[in-house]
Amino acid sequence: MKKVLTLLKVMLKVNFLFPALRGRTIYKKKERINIIILKVILFVIAFPLFYAYLFIIRKLFELLQPIGQANALLTLGILITQVLILIFGIFSIVSIFYLSKDMELLIPLPIKPHQVILSKYFTVLVNEYFVIAPFILPLFIYYGILANVEVGYWLRLPFVFLFIPIIPLAITSLLVVVMMRLINFSKHKDKLIIIGSLLMMLLIIIPQFLAKPSENSGLNNEQVVNFFTSNDGLVKMIGNKFPPAIWITRSFIYGFSNNAYIDQILFYTISVLLFVSLILLGEKLFYKGLIGINEISVTPHKRIKPLPFSDGAHQVSSIFLRELRMMNRTPMFLLNGVISSLFIPVFMFFIIIFKTGEFGFFISAMEKENLLMTSLYLAAFFILCGGLNGTSASSFSREGKYFWISKVIPVSYITQIKGKFLHALAVSSLGIIGGAIVTLILFKINLISLLLGLLIAIIGTIAFIAIGFSLDSRKPLLDWISYQKAMKQNMNVFFHILIEFAILFCLGYSTVIAVNKKIAPLYIIYLFILIFFILLAIIAILYLLKTVEKKYTKIEI
């Protein structure tokens, strides 16, 4: 255990002491003030999102409280968090367990595989706490205030928070350990890591859609009575797809009373079982899956003549090609970038296909909506499809230790940005096109609505890409040991997504108010949004072009 703790201490230092890991940048006094201003702006941007989140919590609480089912709000939050950890934890586990660069140092040390795996598990766990805290803690705290809960609730809150990711992460770890052992048999490891991770995601997602809750189709009288007389009717209905969410909710609400001890026993037993399995399986399979995973098979080539040299591509295309190849051939970058760009359209497709009954109202509403209103809905959807992949906001960070090449080649930083911009636009376009295809297949959408939606989405995406580059060039995370750190655990990507959501939320909220209060006709609102994005794109691009030379120069490696 001492070794696990020592390892954990080192890993936490390496993973979370980010100021020491950043590329060195030199700031003068005036620039430090600008950084503080930027932080204040980010806080201001986060505020409307936070307000909207609390508003939704309050509305749901007011809906559920009269029927005695307010506890379900907690289950919903816990369930969503746990399912997301199950799905996206795959990338973190693969990246930190198997593809992180410290493994070359750890394998030769006299440490047992299960000790390494446990310390890595806890490193990912700590990271998950940072990820889920902004989502789940406001829910717990605001619920406590709204429900005027007893003191015990507040005392249990920190423990509940700490317990949430334990089981889903342990399940994901077990699945990944088995998957990677199988992958290591193959020559095509990189490809199989991508395919395996996607299959695992489907394995987790599809049952969520296929499991038809029996309560939905026909509740018998007894079930209806139980549902309304028990405070946990809805808790059980929501949580039945992942029971640990029910156990945690009931433990949270009731503590040791009201039979919640059974839930606690179940929670602890399953956690211990999963941990023991992880230790046993880790001891047997971890190193077998790990050793050689970074090797690639090489077929000895005979001399190839003539060598396929390029005829001298333009510098912009060279940078574009470099970005494309580096991203598409690095499994974790491909999964987090290109594939996550397609995630929303595909997810949407599954939701609508499998849950047509539940979303029927949404489909008919979309189809009947005014042409311009539909185009605005679509624009927001397409921007989300194209904007959440983090490609632009991690563009410099992804270069990592290879960044020296960008600094020494005789290519102006503006030219480099052009190549990078084209690449980020290509990745985002995949998401937007995916979204458009899904929309065309699923809804009877007017083609003009689609085109009008695409127009705003493309201009908006260009603006957001420019903002992403500005964020990442300001302080790129160049010294990382796991690929996940360069993308999904990169604060630049987080701030970028935050800005996108905040702008979309503010525009959406203003549109709803303008439409409801009939402040302006719809075509004016559409034009306003279009002009807003055009201006945002122009300002963001000009700012990027004006500052990029300075920012590049300041990055020291």
Place this chain on the structure above:
Amino acid sequence: MIELKNLSKSYNKGKVKAVNNLSLTVQPGEIFGFLGPNGAGKTTTIKMIVGLLKPDKGSIMLNGLCNQGHPLKCKSMIAYIPEDPEIYDRLTGLEYINFIGDVYGTPAKVRTTLTEKWSEIFGLTNAINQSIKSYSHGMRQKIILIGAIIARPEIFILDEPLTGLDPKSAHSLKEIMHEHCKQGKTLFFSTHIMEVAEKLCDRIGIINNGELMACGTMDELKYMSKNSESLENIFLEITEK
């Protein structure tokens, strides 16, 4: 030609002086060896010359151009070989060569001829279409070298270039260095290997604690030193003062 004037660089808000008021000139056609113990400031100096670090004070002139004022022109004159051969591991050797050829504007015919010649000499012909991820440390170093050769630079900057190379490739590299300087071009390299510096360099600079302790031809260094039997003795005498 490389001219460093009063060059200074410090870390940790000025607490650690990596390079302190360093001035030296490397003439065209000259092989200049830069020696110093670990942490003396060799790599920091080299990184400032190639533009990876910005000097706190002083200037760097490359063939008469300031590298801060004309960064692009200066970069197009330089080829840099770093100490750690970290290059895009997801590209193949050939894709890397093409990338370098494209960004330096080397015509396809020239890059084909040079790559075929040097990949043959370095024993990389059969590996050039393979992913760099599969390359050993030495192979990575060789592919960076080939990239540097096809860039056809005026100034070669090499940081510990012989570390990790097999004897045959090290010999070839020395030939490249000689050939480069015969054409009247400049070469600046750092090394720990005294024999190499002694045999290869026209002039040698010895740096310690960020300061240039001695600079000159082998004969000049011997003249400055009490113990002038070998460069190793001179080096030890100067750095242990």
